[in-house]
Amino acid sequence: MAEELKFPKGFLWGAATAAHQVEGDNYNNWSVWEKENAERLARQAKTLWQPWQQKQFPEMFDPQNYISGRAANHYHLFEKDFDIAQSLGHNAHRFSLEWSRIEPERGKFDEKEIKHYRSVLKALRERNIRPFVTLWHWTSPVWVVEQGGWENEKTVKDFERYVTKIVQSFSTEEIPVWMPVNEPGTFIGMGYVQGMFPPNVKNVFRANKSFKHLMDAHRRAYSIIHEHHAKAEVGLSHYATCVQPYRNGPVNRLAVWGLDYIRNWRFLDSVKDDVDFIGIQYYHRDVIDVVPRGGKWGFFDVKNPNDWVNDLNWDMYPEGIYQILKRTARYKKPIYITESGLADRDDRKRWEFIRRNLYWIHRAMSEGVDIRGYFHWSLLDNFEWDKGFWPRFGLVAVDFKTDERHIRPSARHYKQVCETNTLIP
Ligand code: BGC
DSSP states (O other), rough: OOOOOETTTTOEEEEEHHHHHHHHOSSHHHHHHHHHHHHHHHHHHHHOOHHHHHHHHHHGGSGGGGTTTTTTOOHHHHHHHHHHHHHOOOOEEEEOOOHHOOOOOOOOOOOOHHHHHHHHHHHHHHHTEEEEEEEESSSOOHHHHTGGGGGGGGHHHHHHHHHHHHHHHOOTOOOOOOEEEEEEEHHIIIIISSSOOOTTOOOOOHHHHHHHHHHHHHHHHHHHHHHTTOOOEEEEEEEEEEEEEEEEEEHHHHHHHHHHHHIIIIIHHHHHGSSSSEEEEEEEEEEEEEEEEEEEEEEEEOOOSSSSBOOOOBBBBHHHHHOOOHHHGGGOEEEEEEEBBOOTTTTTSSHHHHHHHEEEEEHHTTTTTOOOEEEOSBBBBOGGGGGSSOOOOOEEEEEETTOOOOOOHHHHHHHHHHTTTTEEE
């Protein structure tokens, strides 16, 4: 039998969620967008997904699939969900506060919602689960988007006011770890480059403006949090993709170099001095080929070998996390894996994916990379943005009609690791 791999004492093990994806009954820019786009998304499923996916997930043709609605009803069931997390050996949990609940009108805060999140934090503490709190996970109050969202400099000021309210409302004991913004890169890429998320444009100029403002927002939040909570840890979460060339020519190598920089390092380079830790979120790799007459991404085509894919047809490549982690080490900051996961409704690949990722994470650690925790995405099946409900990411399956929860077998394998700090490769 292969040798056991030991993780250090105090290593954090858990799972992550985001408000809009699990809470239910949110009113924000996404909930509005969903209603306007559900019919279109259901129609487009025919062209977007492979025949095997269409066959296995016919709910993708139903417009209701694209409406977050009650989601996993986690807003009301959080205690029950945290009981499950505790029973699965988790000692940490990442989740997000919903700005639109807390500040439904500009400058008017809803104390009831602050109280709600206080109960959420208390529930975690009572179960000895350390909270990692994201302040903005892609959704904004409708009034923010009406003023131009992150394209408008005013939003940075508004975000500062929201962050100030939160830091004044909670103690460091309640929120020991803060993550102001989730994956700015994905937000910009999906919303302003691929045009799939709101505001659905392909506009580099607007992309850059939003990116700059998000960075400013992160930096301001970093200072505000530390002014009030000197001992808190403040970091960011960053989507990293392993980018590889399909063919080994100079053009492909140059393209990989550029894409790798834009997707993986541009953001980290710009915030490296304003973070106490780096959160890496890793899901898949992209093998790219430059094609003369333009391909799927303009000049590029994605030619993943697809030997091992998840329900979304993403190319799963655990070794990629090792490469990303080794390179992230150059920032000399502690690293948490703040998300990593896969859509796998039938749970046939989840444990294998987790296991192999953990193997590579351990390998990076054994070579000196300072990694302190792993959060699987996600604790619960949830609302996967423009794809809706059919991709199932949960360690725990959710029946969205009855709210029933079922622990998937992979969650029990992961529990063994969480409880023993040991992986049997
Ligand atoms: C996001 C999550 C999302 C997950 C799976 C991450 O990029 O932070 O909100 O559900 O990926 O696509």
